[in-house]
Amino acid sequence: MLPAMATTNDSWSEQLRRGGLELAILLAVAPGPRYGLEIIRHLQEFTDLVVTEGTIYPILGRLSRDGLLRAEWQAAAAHPRKYYTLTAAGGRRLKVMVDDWRAFASKIDRLMKAASKEAANESL
Amino acid sequence: MNLSDAGESRIRGYLFMLESSLRSFMKRELADDAVREVESHIRDRVREVEPMPNERDVLNRLLDDIGSPHRLARAYSAEMAVDEAVASGRIGSIARALLAVARTTAEGFAAALGLLLGYLMAFAFLIIAIMKPIFPDNVGVRWQNGEFRGAGWEVSIDPGTVVTHGWWLAFVSLIAGALLLRATHRGARRYLRRVSVRRQARAPLTTPDRAR
Numbered sequence: 001m002l003p004a005m006a007t008t009n010d011s012w013s014e015q016l017r018r019g020g021l022e023l024a025i026l027l028a029v030a031p032g033p034r035y036g037l038e039i040i041r042h043l044q045e046f047t048d049l050v051v052t053e054g055t056i057y058p059i060l061g062r063l064s065r066d067g068l069l070r071a072e073w074q075a076a077a078a079h080p081r082k083y084y085t086l087t088a089a090g091g092r093r094l095k096v097m098v099d100d101w102r103a104f105a106s107k108i109d110r111l112m113k114a115a116s117k118e119a120a121n122e123s124l
Numbered sequence: 125m126n127l128s129d130a131g132e133s134r135i136r137g138y139l140f141m142l143e144s145s146l147r148s149f150m151k152r153e154l155a156d157d158a159v160r161e162v163e164s165h166i167r168d169r170v171r172e173v174e175p176m177p178n179e180r181d182v183l184n185r186l187l188d189d190i191g192s193p194h195r196l197a198r199a200y201s202a203e204m205a206v207d208e209a210v211a212s213g214r215i216g217s218i219a220r221a222l223l224a225v226a227r228t229t230a231e232g233f234a235a236a237l238g239l240l241l242g243y244l245m246a247f248a249f250l251i252i253a254i255m256k257p258i259f260p261d262n263v264g265v266r267w268q269n270g271e272f273r274g275a276g277w278e279v280s281i282d283p284g285t286v287v288t289h290g291w292w293l294a295f296v297s298l299i300a301g302a303l304l305l306r307a308t309h310r311g312a313r314r315y316l317r318r319v320s321v322r323r324q325a326r327a328p329l330t331t332p333d334r335a336r
Binding site: 035036037052053054055057059061065079080081082 | 157162163168169171189190195204207
């Protein structure tokens with residue numbers, strides 16, 4: 001029973017992490033151009049969403065193909081780096097995602113408060 | 125920071141494996157770009173850990189953090205599967221894309237299941253047609269004592285069973301298999317194209333009215 005429960009929790013956390021990662025990446029590049037490692041470091045500073053560093057690059061590639069990010073190689077002092085910038089479509093998408101996230105979080109929060117209140121009333 | 129020859133060789137080996145894995149499903153220029161980006165990441169990470177007391181351990185840890193070349197290639201494959209399948213139309217690419225879509229939504233799972241059934245039925249028909257010249261007595265409509273027993277390819281025929289209309293059945297199976305394969309394949313490409321367009325169309329979404 002316990003291993004099955006752990007697997008279910010892992011799967012749920014994994015899905016939550018995957019769902020949040022796209023939003024987190026768009027938020028990371030919203031202030032200005034950033035390259036891959038900068039994005040990873042920024043996310044690691046605030047979240048634990050990036051488990052395997054390399055797997056962020058395929059997502060950056062998809063977001064670029066979808067027109068949400070613009071990728072551009074720039075010659076840096078040591079070696080070239082690929083910088084990502086939010087496009088206008090990316091900005092619109094980010095706004096929708098932020099609104100969705102806030103609405104969803106507030107609904108779940110209200111649900112949790114109601115459940116706690118009901119549980120407290122039951123125990124009286 | 126200059127790496128030793130052994131360190132450089134370790135990184136080259138990692139990038140070579142990544143490139144080989146990516147080339148199996150990505151266009152050359154896309155694979156090269158992806159490898160270049162991962163190399164840039166590795167070079168930045170190496171610069172971060174100056175001075176490097178034990179180069180081998182540091183490189184191992186660094187490459188572990190990035191993930192194995194195969195894991196990285198799988199992640200690229202999952203992200204690119206749909207676009208690649210739509211562009212190439214190859215059965216292998218379509219199967220990979222359907223698998224990826226099936227894992228993401230209930231609708232994707234149902235569509236992938238339906239399309240998989242279509243492919244299986246098409247191949248079953250084609251196998252019947254192919255088996256006729258190889259096992260001429262085992263393909264056809266089977267009768268026993270004047271009663272219908274089945275039709276298709278049977279590995280072993282029971283004594284007393286009469287097999288008729290073999291070549292006719294093989295011909296019909298060939299036509300049915302080819303048509304079903306074509307229809308399923310076109311359906312799969314059309315569905316994946318819709319998935320791809322829908323994903324891209326999410327970009328300029330305007331906020332719909334939501335119950336708060």
